[in-house]
Amino acid sequence: MTAHILTIGDEILIGQIIDSNSAWMAEQLNLKGIQVTKIVSISDTAEAIREALDDAFAKTDLVLMTGGLGPTKDDITKKTLAEYYGAGMSFHEETFERLTKIFARWGRETTPAHREQCFMPDNAKILTNKTGTAPGMWFANGGKVAVSMPGVPYEMKYLMEHEVLPLIEATFPGKPITHRTILTIGEGESRIARRIQDVEENLPDYIKLAYLPNLGQVRLRLSATGNNLSELKKELDTQVALIEARIPEFIFGYGKDTIEKVVGQLLLENKKTIGTAESCTGGLVAHRITSIPGSSAYYEGSIVAYSFGLKKKLLNVAPEILKNHGAVSEETVKAMLDGLLANLGVDIGIAISGIAGPGGGTPEKPVGTIWIAVGDKNKMNTLKLQLGKSRSNTVKYTATKALDMVRQFVLEKA
């Protein structure tokens, strides 16, 4: 079973908004065993809508549409859909009553434009939207279904969960599909591919493997399609275990985990607190740690010491270390870590110093030179990175690497 998603309206085409609806809908459909084979964004003109529907129905039996249902005159989806099916439009009393009630709650009265909004295609099943004014519509014709929903994300989500997904399940009982995603860090796509080559070559033909790389991380996604969901899941477990055995040191999580979330869980489990002493990352590691709800249970605080002066004052880095080795050196990050552990009283610390660029590089220490120290009072691990010239990528990659060093440090000690 496949489906297409159709997004109607100019906001996406001019780059004004990012289409987050489609990803959410695709994920929901996947969980029901329905594979989305195409996502299309078009303008809200009758011609574009008609063509997109013809294209979609040539390939699939299910089209989910969002957008183009508001009261303003550029929203012509509803009229176009009625015409597409050769259906008339009738005033839908129930929708008007609901709208009148909503407006009464806001202390307003309905206008003729609102009555206009309540004319509905005669062949549509009307899907009640309890989160907004425009209802959804379900069009079934010769085994093919088109669904129209408003583009406002929470309205679309309400209609999907309460109306559309149950109707889809009843109309198209389908072949299950299921996924497992392995999250890796610290190794590139092609080297991972080499390490798991035999697993990949021996995958059953109903399981697909995809590599999804992004700034020092690679996600490995296994997708299985078949008739028996529990057997698919068992086979995925087997394949995941084979991959795990090949690259155990690079795997930090599964599914929607993030490195900051995994590190947070590890710290919680091991009852350890953490703090950061950052120079070139300028607070990004702290920000990523605290982006996790509940991080106050293990996160104490951070010192961002950009200047020589603050490295001395807040982190007790001895002037002779800075003088002899420079701010970007193994000696300095170790001293920063010492100072952090002493001044913040945290169990584990991260210290980072580097040259993010574009200025500040020297022949000896070019832009992209980074030192990281991670450890506690008894043990420190250090790492030197030699990264590229993009300030923003260097800072992001360094933050990810530092968080992974914490993960490894906690695992070694546990």
Added chain:
Amino acid sequence: MTAHILTIGDEILIGQIIDSNSAWMAEQLNLKGIQVTKIVSISDTAEAIREALDDAFAKTDLVLMTGGLGPTKDDITKKTLAEYYGAGMSFHEETFERLTKIFARWGRETTPAHREQCFMPDNAKILTNKTGTAPGMWFANGGKVAVSMPGVPYEMKYLMEHEVLPLIEATFPGKPITHRTILTIGEGESRIARRIQDVEENLPDYIKLAYLPNLGQVRLRLSATGNNLSELKKELDTQVALIEARIPEFIFGYGKDTIEKVVGQLLLENKKTIGTAESCTGGLVAHRITSIPGSSAYYEGSIVAYSFGLKKKLLNVAPEILKNHGAVSEETVKAMLDGLLANLGVDIGIAISGIAGPGGGTPEKPVGTIWIAVGDKNKMNTLKLQLGKSRSNTVKYTATKALDMVRQFVLEKA
């Protein structure tokens, strides 16, 4: 002039990632006067790619593709494109040399899989990617152009800015279009619209005004299309001046400025240094200040004090203030600011404390309650915000607001 955008790969179709590339590309094309009429996401199968190209070229002369260019075998875009144009594939020495250099910098050697990645379609103009391993490709055939780029956002952006957009301008010279963007902060879309209503109503018909709102900021983009570029620019200057006169207090910059960049320039001009004392924003303000190259000239450092203990220890906040007023209070942020100014020796400081959620709210101080203090030894401005339940939006909005308070503080004093 129109274009289609084609996104290749299963990540978007299964809802694993949100397609943010297309919105960015659409905006860039719009700025060049090219209207995106369709955005399509498809699977990385040869059939889907061929069909999508046929569909696109039936309607438009320009197709921009992203995704499907990595070294692993699920990436078949390149081969399919060669076949589509009936072209052979040859080893591209330059690309392999570049790849070998990148790997050498990482202390690694290339593998046979990497050599494989350097076979390129004979009819493609190779676009050098200085931010990653996979180059872009430009296919021109009978006045129609297809461009293939990697899906990693920063790689795509690099190629668009340095290779693709200049080539598009040279290949498809269009009617001049020019833009001016006014950046505002601190006022909503509809209230700004009311304040500049007469300017908007009297705009010449070749100038369009778009409102682009995003988390506390609204960009006003004026786009002028016509034959005489210098006249268009003069008319835009006139309209910008009219808008400036209506809402001077909300305008912080123009074009690609960011609030952190504008604040940095103001601090440099006024020879002031800055530091931050952050609780709920967890280092984001520091990270945004230091994301600006050269920020070390005015940025000293920051203290992120999540816990009560560190607020006392690093920022000298008196225990009775925390006890009597709570960590999220005007008194506490003022005390944090005092401590910051004393301990870091900076001229101007930002202190923030709040409840980002989802936990930690009380009936008196619900989730989303934030206090900000900005000032120096002589004067402090404070602000209370009551924001929503999204942790991530609350933190981002607060950081923006705090930076704007610095801008206003420096301007008041100057």
